[in-house]
Amino acid sequence: MSNKLLMNHKKEFLLFGGLFAIILLIMAFMGTAYGLRMLVEAACYAIIAFGLTIQWGYAGLFNAGIMGFMAMGAFVTMLFSFPVNEQFWSSGLAGDLGSVLLKLIIGIVLIVGSIKITRFGVPKKAQQAVTLVLIGVVYLVYMNALAPVADSIEKEVGFIGGFGLPSWLGWVVGGIAAGLIAYFVGHICLGLRSDYLAIATLGISEIIKAFLKNADWLTNGTLTVSPLPWPTPGAADLGFIMARASYLSLTALVIALIFFLLTRAYNAPWGRMLRAIRDNEVSSLAMGKDVNKRRLEVFVFGSFLMGVGGAILATFNGLFDPNGYIPLNHTFLIWVMVILGGAGNNLGTLFGAVFVYIIWTMSEPAALFVFDIIRNIGDSVGWEAPQDLDSRALQARVFVIGLTISLVLRYAPKGVIPEKVARHG
Amino acid sequence: MNELVFFINKVLISGAVIGSIYAMGAIGVTLIFSILRFAHFAHGDLMTTGAFVTLFLTAMFPEAGHAVGLPTAFVMMPFAMVITSFLAIGLDKAFYKPLREANVKPVVMVMASIGVTLMLQGVVRIFFGTSSRNLFVDDRKEIFRLELPWELASRKIIITEPQVLLFVFTIVAVVALHYFLTRSRLGKAMRATSDNADLARISGINTKTVVTVTWVIAGCLATAAGTLLSLDVALKPDLSFQILLPIFAAAIVGGVGHPYGAVIGGFVVGFAETLAVFNWAILLRPLEKAYEWDLPSNLALVPTEYKITVPFFILIAILVLKPTGILKGQVL
DSSP: OHHHHHHHTHHHHHHHHHHHHHHHHHHHHHOHHHHHHHHHHHHHHHHHHHHHIIIIIITOOOOOOHHHHHHHHHHHHHHHHSOBOHHHHHSTHHHHHHHHHHHHHHHHHHHHHHHGGGGGTOOHHHHHHHHHHHHHHHHHHHHHHHHHHHHHHHHHHSSOBBOOOOHHHHHHHHHHHHHHHHHHHHHHHTTSOHHHHHHHHHHHHHHHHHHHHHOHHHHOGGGOBOOOOOSSOOHHHHOHHHHHHHHHHHHHHHHHHHHHHHHHHHHSHHHHHHHHHHHOHHHHHHTTOOHHHHHHHHHHHHHHHHHHHHHHHHHHHTOBOGGGOOHIIIIIHHHHHHHHHOTTOHHHHHHHHHHHHHHHHHHHHHHHHHHHHHHHHHHHHTOOOOTTHHHHHHHHHHHHHHHHHHHHHHHOTTOSSOOOOOOOO | OHHHHHHIIIIIIHHHHHHHHHHHHHHHHHHHHHHTOSOOTTHHHHHHHHHHHHHHHHHHOTTHHHHHTSOHHHHHHHHHHHHHHHHHHHHIIIIIHHHHHTTOOHHHHHHHHHHHHHHHHHHHHHHHOSSOBOSOSSSOOOEEEEOOSSSSOOSOEEEEHHHHHHHHHHHHHHHHHHHHHHHSHHHHHHHHHHHOHHHHHHTTOOHHHHHHHHHHHHHHHHHHHHHHHHHHSOBOTTOHHHHHHHHHHHHHHHOTTOHHHHHHHHHHHHHHHHHHHSBHHHHHHHHHHHHTOOOOSOOBSSOGGGTTHHHHHHHHHHHHHOTTTTTTOOOO
C-alpha cells in the first residue's frame, strides 16, 4: 500500500523532499531564526495562494487585486488587535466619529433601499436615477461630516488606535472584510466577460491602498503602526527561535485546516460543479447550474483567504505599513506561485508558494551580487556604472517575474504538479 | 473673471491634455480588445517604453530640434513610433501568438500581457533607472501666456508648447485613423475582423496582416501618448498601473471596439478627473463675496490623493448601467 502511494506520487515526494533539503540548507547557512522567519512568511503567502488557487484553479476567475485584499485583512487585524488609544476614547471625538458613522449607515441603508424599490413597481430607469442621486447626496453629506472630525482626530490624538482584541479575531474579521469587498466587485463584474473582473480588481486594490495610505485618522497613514501584538508569546519571552517556531506551528495549523477543507470541497459536488463551469460554461448552464452564483461564492471565499493570509502576515511582521503594499510583491508574486506550482492542485500550490517565496527572498542578494560583478567588469573596461545600480539590480527581479509568467504559460501551463483530472469508467 | 481664467487653466486645459492622452491609449486598447479579444494590460508600459525610446533618441541627437524649431523629443517621436511598433509586433510574435495558436481562453492572454508588462517594466528600469527624467535634453519648454482682452482678467491663460503639440497631434491622429478605417481596404478589413473574426477569415481577409496593423497602430499611439505626456510633465518609469485603469475605463465607457468611442471615453474620463479634483470654492468666491455666504475653503468633490477612484467609479457605473458603453460596443 505504502509502496503504491510512493509510486503514484513519486514526483510530489521528490519535489517536497528537494524543498525540505533547500530549507535545511538555508537554516544551516543563514541561521535557524532567519530560516524560521522565511518559513512563516512563506506559510502566509501559501494561505493567500490557496485563495488564488480556488479562484483561478477551481473556477478560472482572474483576480489582479490580491494586494488590496491582503491590505484590507492587515488593516482590520491592526484595528482589532492594536492596543486601545485611551486618549481618543476619553475625548469627545469618539462620539463625533460615532455620529458620522451613524450618518453613513443610514445613507447606505437608504441606497440599498432605493435599489429595492423596483419591487414596488417603480420602473428600472427611475430606480437607477434615484439611486445615483442618493449616492451623490450621501457621499457629499458623509464627506462634509467626516472632514472636521478626521482633522481634529489627527491633530489631537494621532489616530483612533485599535480595539485591543485578540489577533485571531482580527484575522477572521479581516478575511470577512476582504470577502465583503469581493462580493461588491464580483456582484457587478462576474456576469460580464472575464477581463472586466481583472480590470475591476486591479482598480479596487489601488483604491484600497490609496484609502489606507491617506486616511490618517483611521490607519495612521504612512507613519505606519507597530508593534502589532502576537497571538503567541513574543521574542522577549521565548527568544527569537522559539517565538517564531510557535508562530510557525500556529500558521501550519491554519494551513492544515484550510488544506483539509479545500480538498474536501474540491472533491465534493460543489467542487465538481465549479470545474464543470470552468471547463465548459455553456454546458453547465444547460445543466441548470447557477454559474454566476457559484462564481461569486468562490470569488468571495478566495478573497476571504487572501484577507486572512494578509492579516497573519501583518501580525507576524508586527507592522502595518500601507505604503509597503506593491502589486509586484503582493499580487504577481502570488500569481507566479500558483501557476508555477499548479493551479487547481492544492499540493502544487503549497509547493509553489514555499518554493517561489524562498527563491524570491534569495534573489535579492543574488541580484545585488550579479550586478556587483557587472560593476566590477565595467570598472575594468572603463565603463562608469550609474549611481543607483543597486536599486536597478532589484528591478531585474521584476523582469524575471514577468519572464517566468510568460514562460510558464507557454511551456508548462499546468504547473509542476498539475491538477489531476479524475476519470471515471 | 480671474476665477474663470483659473478654471480654464485648471480644468479645461488640463482636462483636455489628460483626456487626449487617455484617448490615444484607449484607441490602442480598444482595437486590441476587439481584434485580438483580450484586455491588454501591458499598454501602460508600452507607453512608458515608447517614451523611453524617444528619450534615448533625443539624447543621441540633441540638436535635431533646432533645425525645425520644435522640441527635439517631438521631432524624434516618429522614429520612436516606428521602433516601438516593431517592438510591439515582436512581443506579439514571442508571447501572444503562440498562446493564440494554442487557442487558450482570453483570460490566459490577459495573464500573458501581465507577464509582458512586468518584463517591459524591468527592462526600462534596469536601463534607465527608477527616477523621473526630463525629455528636454538640450532645449527648454516654451510656455505661452495668453492675455485676455477684458480688464477684469489680470491672470493669463497658460498653455505650454507640448500641450499645443499634443492637441494638434491628437486631432491629426484621430482624423487620419478615421480615414484609414473608413476609406482604406486594410482599415475596412480591420473593422470586419473586429465585428466577426471567423466571418472575416472565410471571406478572404488576411487576419495576420490585420493583427500586425493593429499592433502598429497601438504601438504608435502608445508611443505618442507616452512621449507627449512626458513632455508635458516628466517621464516617470512607474506610470503603468496608474494609467491603466483610466485607459480601460475610457475604452469601456466608449464601447469596446469603437475607436471614436475610445476618444469620447478618454475625454469623459479626463474631464471627470479634473472636474472631480477641482476646488469649486475658487469659482464660487465672487458669489460668496456678493451674497456673504460662508463657504469652506476646499470644495473639491474628491481629494486629489483619491483621484484614482474617479475612473474606477466611472467604470463601475458604466458596467452597472450600460455595459455596452456609449457607442454600443461588444460585451463578449
